[in-house]
Amino acid sequence: MAPATARGLSRRRRVLGDNLNAYGFLLAGIVCFALFSWYPLIRGIVLSFQQVNFVTAPDWVGGDNFAHLFSDPLFWTAWRNTLEFTAIALVLGYAVPFAVAVVLNELRHLKGLLRLAVYLPVMLPPIVVVLLWQYFYDPDSGLFNAVLSSVGLPTSQWTQSSSTAMVSLVLVSTWANMGSATIIYLAALGGIPGELYEAAELDGASLWQRLRHVTIPQLRFVLLVMLLLQVIATSQVFIEPYQLTGASNPDTITIMVLIYRYAFTVNNDFGLAAAASVVLFVVLGAFSALYLRITRERT
Known part of the structure; x- marks a missing residue:
């Protein structure tokens, strides 16, 4: 065999080996997605058309689950509560991290320590965060009521009162998750050209004017993406209302808590729970499609 032919065969074998290795790693990822993402998704859609209680x-049953679902007043109550939670979270959980990021970005000292303090709650397990705030909210021996009593102010029922329960849940979620959003905003703020701020300062712009005319326009895309991600995340809130107010509280029951209730507590009907999950999937899928379209146009 000629040397050139031998080298060509050796090169083709090497390329083939590299391709087989690449396809092997790709196959492992596809299998994982198929088992843990695609199969549960397809199985859930199938369950939504069945009556399943594992007994x-x-x-x-065809569309009976969806008919039952849409005729259940608690289903619409759960959606109303979910939308209310999302709306309040957009005021607190969306605006507060941005404000904190702007303040941290303006500081000259202790920036690293303060960033760590803001991000620290994200590293705690969600159930630990909820149990901690459950102690804070305790109407008898909780920290918040103790502070209010010490300064002569009236105490609150916090999660037990229908007027304060939803806001109390949003405060927990905001404190637990604001670190990630703050870090993203800080990274985006670091990408704004310093010349824009220098020009604004030479023109005599105040901090608010720099924020309005420089910072927000430069972060318009990031703010929009974070808004969509915030809506998607808050629509799936579960652990805060479930642990702090229970699965049967009509003032705070969300769609995720209702799905759990359908499947494991009252109805034991996994088909009905799957139908509610499919409705949630369609709603979140619409927001996800909007998110993908916006990010694709940007790139």
Whole structure:
């Protein structure tokens, strides 16, 4: 065999080996996605058209689950509460991290320590955060009521009162998750050209004017993406209302808590829970499609 031919065969074998290795790693990822993402998704859609309680054999009921779902007043209550939670979270959980990021970006000292303090709650397990705030909110021996009593102010029922329960839940979620959003905003603020701020300062612009005419326009895309991600995340809130107010409280029950209630507490109907999950999937899928379209146009 000629040397050139031998080298060509050796090169093709090497390329083939590299391709096989690449496809092997790709196959492992596809199998993981198929088992843990695609199969549960397809299985959930199939369950939404069945009556399943794991006591009797699955029974195909067609659209009866969706008809039952849309006729259940608690379903619409859960959606109303979810939208209310999302709306309040957009005021607190969306605006507060941005304001904190702007303040941290303006500081000249202790920036690293303060950034660590802001991000620290993100590293705590969610159940630990909720249990900590459950102690804060305790109407008898909680920290918040103790502080209010010490300064002569009336105490509150916090999560037990219908007028304060939802805001109390949003405060927990905001404190637990604001670190990630703050870090993203800080990274985006670091990418704004310093010449824009220098020009604004030479023109005599105040901090508010620099924020309005320089910072916000430069971060318009990041703010929009974070808004969509905030809506998607808050629509799936579960642990805060479930742990702090329970699965049967009509003032704070969300769609995720209702799905759990359908499946594991009252109805034990996994088909009905799957139907509610499909509705949530469609709603979040619309927001996700909007997010992908915006990011694709940007890139």
